[in-house]
Amino acid sequence: MMKRTLFTTYIFIILFSACNPSNDTKPQNQYDEDVLSSIVANTDSLKTFDFVLPKVDEIKKAMALPTPILLCGDSLTVQQKLAQQIAIVDVNFTKYVRNVKNNDAYRNEIFAVLPARESDLSSTKGIVNIVDCYKVEMYNYTLNLTSIGIVNIKENKIIAVSTQEQTQPEIPLYLKNIAIKIAINSPEVQQAYGIKPTEKDALMASTKTALNRTRCERSRHLCVAPTFTKDGKALWAIVDLTEYKLVGVRWTNTGTTGPVKPITERRLQDDKITACFCEKETPLDKDGWKMNYMLTSSDGLRIAQVSFNGKPILQSAKLVDWHVSYSGTDGFGYSDAVGCPYFSQAAVIAFEPPKILQIKNDAGSFVGFALEQVFKSELWPSPCNYNYRQRYEFYKDGSFRVAAASIGRGCGNDGTYRPVFRIAFADEQNNFAEWNGANWTAWQNEKWQLQSSNTAYTPQGYQYQFTNNNGTGFFMQPGNGRFSDKGRGDNAYVYVTQNKTTVEEGEADLITIGPCCNTDYQQGPEKFIDSTPDNIQNKKLVLWYVAQLKNDDSKGREYCWAESVLENGIYITKSYPCFAGPMFVPIK
């Protein structure tokens, strides 16, 4: 099989900014149009805006200071400046500006210096002249933490300090202006609004403020929502001020009977994913391939009715389970299902839309496309949180691959991930054979086999073949380190079962079919092989494929792993995926 340069060369990302309106399986009016038309911004985008660059420079300079605090960007009086200076040299007020373990600088910024109020002094002792006191509010972007200091400028000292975790102070005017600028310059906002809105459009007459309250519950970043009104509706643009990017946009009715429920990061994502991808199929027609895809309750991203140049290829394919076992503790692990974020049996959920990515070969030519879906725990990559990526690749020559990756991080460095794929072929009469080193040997009955170091492959790397009664079909190449995805081999269990029309054996959504920690063939698919195995010659067939991937956290050899690193004062993730899954190549 030709070496495909898959992961280094895909370049285009096609975003699903709206549900595909054609071929819907349910009438559109069952869904809220505002949800359907909402846009979840592409999180892989490295899009930045020139106007934030000076701000980023200021942050970098502040981070290099002995006390890494960016001072308040709003204009301050002499007294306010004095209060700020007193606060930033106070040991208690600056307790969280650095990592106590390694002294790395966190990203801190003074948001406000305000005249103190009586209520601010409730915890102070002694008699205090309130006109001498100021409240200094500092936000720690790294820890999502607010520190408040009450400063007596006459006595030149802080008289009270408090900190609140997972809390964000009111943002200053200059950050409001940046948020509005990000919103009006974002193509997603312009697309939704119809034209490029102006800063004036962001002002809401009803509230005299340009910003609605919102939250980024998942990223735990500082987020605000510049809101643009038009024709009695409000367009919420959620802006992430930790990374200076747009999170997404959604219209709402402005409401006349009470406050409108805020649009937040999680609500925007979950509503969009649920309405557009969990409750209906989406058709895809590209490069000769046609299919429908949708997110399931517990079997990941399912593709169905897959054809190539009009010829049916797959009835369906999906990712049934992830079994994760840890060798350090006997019987310890998890059996995770992946799927929809709301009303699902999934332990690890999708909160970004599926993506379509172009695939280029080494010569730079487009050779196909990939359909990819990410499933994440909200706190990934912190320990015992998971990130799984499901990926289908379709090539112009009729080849295809069903793949998935773990991106850690899990509960330890001694973990083995076992993804369970179910691939149902479309042909009514199929035969299955294995390469024995010299010839193709047909399997007579349902059975399973383990890929090992002794496994024989054809010179092209094929281990199995599916053929129909016309002699056409596919060679199957398991993950054996030959794909350009840094895979180290799948060590896979392969099971072939008859696809019976009269018995439900996994075509519908499957609940978890196997426990976490079996280390042998008993991963779940064996349940569909009877004690007297069915004959599989000239039968409609299902291939079950269970890869076994050992994680690794050793430096330079990380695999199925992820870690957080501090960069410019905020945590970013370094990920080391371990991809697995078979490639199918047409027999010509």
Place this chain on the structure above:
Amino acid sequence: MNIKLKILKPVCNLPTAICQLLFALCLLPTVLFSCKDEIVDFQTNECKNQPAFFKGIGFDPNRTAYSTSENRKMGLHLIQFNATGDTSNGGKKLYQHPSWKMAGWLGPILIDPQGNCFVGPVPVINLLDNPPAKQNTIYKVDGNTGEMKMFMELPSTEIISSTNPYGILGFTYLCESNTLYVSTVHGSTRDKELGFIYAIDAATGKIIDKISNVDALGMGISYITGKRKLYFGSARTSDIFSVSLSKDGKFYSHPSLEFSISDIGPRGDDKARRIKFDKASGNMQVFAIEFNYNLTAPTEKQENIYAFAWNSSIQKWEYNK
């Protein structure tokens, strides 16, 4: 929420015809004032008793509690805290009766005046040990023997939702009438709120009343407003509702919205998992979590406790920041 209540029932022991007549008169605005809810003045609704079998297995009842949330341990457990109450470094004694794994992973716990313990199944991470068809079953641990047995199966829809893994989510108990209240979301889907709150005779397992089309999570009972009220948190929203109860434990009013915990706390969309009332002050404590009808299992403790006090002058619950 679309609430369907069977019929409003007056509290009286008069012959049925008279009762019906009075009830009809109640519907007339002009005489409404003369047919107010029963006024009750009980201070608390506390009546649980320690199970007798605790002592038999060498556990000190004063330091022992049931748990369904021991890390990586399925089923019900008995934990005895050490003398200082410190549970760190394994500073607690654990016990599990052989029958306590029969229902898989468990959630709500309730102890009745006889020391019997009711538990409900709640899946964790996957459904391997909690098949969907069994999620509407109440189990009971006998206070004398410690043995767990199935108490009753709640009515279920024939078609189990393949998307909603949950069933029973909450328990509470009315001491006056020995009524067990159970909330279940079994069979609910994203589009249809099909849950129930059942009022069950705890001695016989007979369902004496129900509220339909409501997905409720945590529940609690209080008299502080002068009425006997069951409070419950919606499983779909951050709203807290109340419904009046008659002294025989039946539902006496339509559920009404009391307040919302929306926009409170670090997430802003918490749901009330448990509702508890302080014995001394009558203040309400709402133990709130993230809940989205899926099986995600956050690694850090998600529960937040929000306190509310009853302001009798304005007849409202007020958030104690």
